[in-house]
Amino acid sequence: MNKALKIVVLAKQVPDTRNVGKDAMTPEGTVNRAALPAIFNPEDLNALELALRLKEQRPGSTVHILTMGPFRAADIIREAMFRGADGGYLLTDRKFAGSDTLATSYALSCALRKVGYDLIVAGRQAIDGDTAQVGPQVAEKLGLPQVTYVEEIERADDASLVIRRRLEHGSEVVECPMPAVITVNSSAPAVRPKNARRVMKYKYAMIPTEIAAAPDSEQARMVAAHDYLQITELTVADIDTDENQLGFAGSPTKVKKIENIVFQAKEAKRLTGADADINELMVELIASHTLG
């Protein structure tokens, strides 16, 4: 009696905000999104790894990615498949535009009801917003318990998990019934590398929109012949929603304004690394009681 689990990993494709170089800002001081590579949100990779480890412990279990985003977000579903995921769902619709975390969580929860789950695993937060809200909000929308900042699943039986989670100054081990939502910390194990054989097998995996763009291609024929290459695409029409709760209209928070960061000019005293300069500085700091 080793029940197979349907594990769904919530993931997001994000601009790589960690490496914002000079060309990432336009001359006008706005963010040049095109200059930032789109990546698999880092903590969602930790989430994927935890999900894959659990799958290995429980034969017959599956790991699917659920991501909300534009068509190109299918890239992270393929990447997850290269690393060991069985497949994924792309939730995509113009009606989701302008969603804040609450409207996003609502849309994801509707999609999750549609696809089914025993366990939902998400990264703690995405690096483009750093809010850490979507995991807990999805849990609330589905009426599920949540465990945040997870580092390890110590034990899994058919109906519950024993989980170690990080606290601000320590750690905690909790027992949580399934289904549940867990959010995974960057201090959890790093994701496994892409597997070369899986890359060969899944590189043609596509969503229907991608197939429709090139219906006569070799790729499209491959996908038609192999079910496992079909990535599911879900729109608002495919899930049961209250459209008032979607997108901009469904978002309680509104952006009043955005300020681009322009450093306020303050005249710095310029020094070189020469001995005389450094000596003078240290004398000054000691004399002013800033040091010592």
Next chain:
Amino acid sequence: MDNVFVYIELENGAVADVSLELLTKGRELADRLGVKLEAVAMGENLAGIEKELAKYGADTVWVADDKIFAPFRTLPHTSVLCGLIEAEKPQIVLFGATPVGRDFAPRVSSALHSGLTADCTQLEIGDHKDAKTGKEYKDLLYQIRPAFGGNIIAWIVNPDHRPQMATVREGVMRKAEMAAPAAGEVKPIAWKDYLKDTDLAVRIIDRHIEERKINIKGASVIVAGGYGMGSKENFKLVHELADVLGAEVGASRAAVDAGFTEHARQVGQTGVTVRPKLYIACGISGQIQHTAGMDQSSMIISINTDPEAPINKIADYAITGDVNEVIPKMIKYYKQNSK
């Protein structure tokens, strides 16, 4: 009705600093709005807690005192706070952007279908006109936060939903005792009415609290290293200078991500916020993500090979040079002159 709520976080029975900082800010907001400031404490053995909270301006102290509230668990805290909010209808609710606040505030916001802004660095009251509908709103809470990796500052409002909720990181707001304490009137929360049977589903099996080993928040001098230190080996220079100066060691996110030092030393938007007397930034370019956590330092010295590094815009002294040469010289001349 329409008051300002502050969720009081407890660390081993003591009130967390961030909660006192939020009471100070909440007092200012409540005065501006002409409403009361109400603290909400859930925990165990809370008798007398109102005295400290009143010093920081709490007119009312709501208390749920029972062993099921300590240690913190998401579900009971969520249900009880939601119940109290629905009964009392505050217009603003503030939480620390701590692991606890960031765990359950989103859940509360989802249950109440009310917006929540994470990690605000500023909170202000002001008016708002909706750009599309032209509808005007008076006295909204401006929730101001860095976003997009800290490259933009977003001003967020919650025009049509109440309460307006925000989390704020520890150390971002100042805490200040009132000249005379507020009333601090204790009111029990009717928590048994709000708790659901399913709220006890998650069971804590074991808990292990480590001593706070690194505390850069209280340091008066911080020597911080960035990605420009080049390697974990070179990062030792930062420690050497800090040792000589009696300072603490800080780091930028890039240095922590590169494995030069541990996360507890990270200064900035996703680390700690510091305001020391002196901040020496070694090989730190000065992305807003970092400067958001240190730009209130009384004096800033930067060491960078790039004279145009953004950090120099906020520095008092900008040393253009290689950290591997400049830091040993600072050590040498400090020792020479401090005798």
